[in-house]
Amino acid sequence: MRLGLKLSIGLVAAIFLAACKASGDYQGLEYAPNMYHSVAYEPLSQITDPMQGTITNALDNGRGEFYNSNQYNPYKMNLRLPPAHTVRRTASGWLPYRGGNDTTGLRLANRLKNPYDSTKAILSQGKAAYEMYCQHCHGAKGAGDGKVAAGVTIDGVEHSVYPGVANLKGDAYKNITEGHIFHVITYGKGLMGSHGSQVSEEDRWKIAKYVKQLQKN
Numbered sequence: 507m508r509l510g511l512k513l514s515i516g517l518v519a520a521i522f523l524a525a526c527k528a529s530g531d532y533q534g535l536e537y538a539p540n541m542y543h544s545v546a547y548e549p550l551s552q553i554t555d556p557m558q559g560t561i562t563n564a565l566d567n568g569r570g571e572f573y574n575s576n577q578y579n580p581y582k583m584n585l586r587l588p589p590a591h592t593v594r595r596t597a598s599g600w601l602p603y604r605g606g607n608d609t610t611g612l613r614l615a616n617r618l619k620n621p622y623d624s625t626k627a628i629l630s631q632g633k634a635a636y637e638m639y640c641q642h643c644h645g646a647k648g649a650g651d652g653k654v655a656a657g658v659t660i661d662g663v664e665h666s667v668y669p670g671v672a673n674l675k676g677d678a679y680k681n682i683t684e685g686h687i688f689h690v691i692t693y694g695k696g697l698m699g700s701h702g703s704q705v706s707e708e709d710r711w712k713i714a715k716y717v718k719q720l721q722k723n
């Protein structure tokens with residue numbers, strides 16, 4: 507009997523000590539976790555069958571543990587569609603670029619002012635983005651000699667992988683404005699495709715700053 511008592515005291519102490527070990531990413535052991543954590547709505551997956559997981563549900567709510575839909579929204583969706591005409595904002599809270607994808611839009615883009623100053627931080631962020639999105643075609647110095655543009659030679663036959671990449675250091679592009687570069691990244695131009703969906707508005711302006719710096723060196 508006394509041994510049983512000692513053992514059970516030891517066991518309880520061990521449980522408490524194990525639970526107290528929480529630190530860093532390890533949150534310790536929890537007993538009866540559904541006392542502390544409510545069942546979350548999953549934004550992108552609806553389980554609409556209220557009986558899903560009934561067997562494992564310890565709550566006394568008559569529902570399955572996995573039921574996670576929102577009964578008040580259309581189609582029991584957890585996420586609702588945004589209202590019509592909702593406008594996206596960029597990470598900095600800007601409205602999206604509304605210049606048209608045509609020659610007038612390109613001309614008007616020349617008047618845009620880069621919202622960033624040429625600080626060291628902006629230029630190095632622009633450099634990082636340029637290396638990620640532009641360098642393989644336009645080259646490290648902007649001379650139009652990136653790996654993709656230079657082409658490969660197979661069995662003695664030269665293949666130009668991507669023809670006609672602009673030499674941004676050439677006379678034709680020396681005087682392009684930062685707004686022009688922003689516009690070209692957004693929509694592409696001629697043989698260059700649009701990069702609007704992969705480069706954020708913020709990064710486009712930073713790249714434009716960096717390209718102007720490349721052109722000077």
Ligand code: HEC
Nearest residue numbers: 639640643669670671672687690691695696697698701713
């Ligand atoms: C897949 C290869 C490729 C990539 C990647 C690429 N470009 Fe281009 N770029 C081109 C080609 C080809 C042209 C020439 C387009 C033409 O004149 O038909 C060009 C032209 C340009 C021009 C000159 C446009 C003008 O006024 O005629 C600028 C500025 C430019 N690119 C900037 C960039 C920037 C900045 C990036 C990175 C976000 C980038 N490009 C990524 C291929 C590329």
